[in-house]
Amino acid sequence: MRHFVLVGSGIAALSAAEAIRGVDASARITLASDEPGPFYSRPGLAYLLAGALPERQLSIRSRADVSALRIERIDARVHQVFPALHEVRFTDGRVLGYDRLLIATGASSIAPGFPGADLDGVVGLDGVDDARALVTRAKKARTAVVVGGGSTAIELAEGLQARGVETHYFLRGDRYWARVLDPEESALVEAGVSRTRVTMHRRTEIVRALGRNGRVVAVETNRGDALKCQLIAVAIGVRPRVTLAREAGLEVDRGIVVNERMETSAVDVYAAGDVAQVFDPVLGRAVLDTLWSAAMEQGRAAGLNMAGMPTVFHRHVALNVTRLADIITTVIGDVGGIDDPDLITITRGQSEAWSGAGTGISVVRHDASDRIRIHLNGRTILGAVIMGDQALSLPLTRIIAERVDITPIRDALVERPEALASTLLDFWHSLHPWEHAPYDHHARLAH
């Protein structure tokens, strides 16, 4: 009987366990993590914070599903891996042997660098514990400051405001999420944020946090102001948790370097999810991303390979959908972002692949409530940002992922951006005459 040890309890580790059990009924599967409790939806933490869901609803598998997997869980932290011995050691001294090991330790928030960042009340949003703590703190806090970018910063700001905390969102630069959005897209989100009564402050950063009895009581800003607050929520980026792999002598760049079978540089050791740095054949380099579907697919591929079913992980085009100030926004592929002073690295729900070589041109169609931007080069569409109506979301994902030659419609796209949607949909239907695009009937049936 082979023994598979999975380190981590996120979607990558769960997907690996399900893949292993699917092909090996007799395997022993041990899942080790210092985050006990049921498997949950990490992106869903935003909705827990906002009060849209109770915590139990975040659980992503029924008890029956979990018990059918026959996983042994160890609620303790693995702090050493010995690849030559095929052993892991826990912080409490226990040692466990493995035949195949998966490291799926995820990523964690980067701590801010301003003085006072270690005060009680400076928080991030990594796990369900953080979300719980934020909910508790929000009951007592009158005012909060949010710093950072990406969807996490918006979710923090909106969640705290929804819980009745007067919330101030500091942007270092002039606009929101410049790494991914163009100026108009940023403006749309900023207008939406303002409607939620979150106060935005541009070109503003925390110089220091002031405390009393170890707790945050105010921030001092670069503009010379002081703002009383009891909570500072930070989303300036995440970093893969690579310490375990690095100390074990595995090849580590920004994340754990893996090949297309999710194998690390050590025999019988695999990595998947936010911690893994995976080769992107389109970009020609290995990239990090913190996307749910990517972690799920990587975990599955790792599990199958570990169980002896050779499986190549095909990196899909990087895609995420998020609600930014009530605007559903899909980001696909390389959208040509620029440097973002609010983010040190990528944030959750983001991909390094979104900021490519920056050589394309953008075509935009914008009406009252919806906006589509495609980023294209000579023959293909590299990426897209779709805000509001999502009718083009799936066709564009496929056109981008399959690197479809758009020569027949390129001139029409560039010269008549106002007809961008119909040009793309007609093109899509000509490529796939027997498929209906999702949302075709949506407009007619939705309220």
Next chain:
Amino acid sequence: MPRKKHLPVDQERLTLLRSARVEPVPGRCVQCGLCSWNCPTGVDVRVYARRGLRVDDPRCIKCGTCIARCPRAVLHFGTISGAVA
């Protein structure tokens, strides 16, 4: 007595609803569970979304609440035939 008012009947909508099902777009769902939490008849929509299946549950009344509540536009109405009926 004033004449009883009838709501206008959208025939096209009725025809579509007869064969419409809620279906997920693969790759967009993050399993947050807002769809299931908001379903007025208790359908666990999330399970269908995870498996990439159209919602085929006798309790589904095609009210569209799950579609409206999904923060990532995972769900939409499709028809069994895939074409407008």
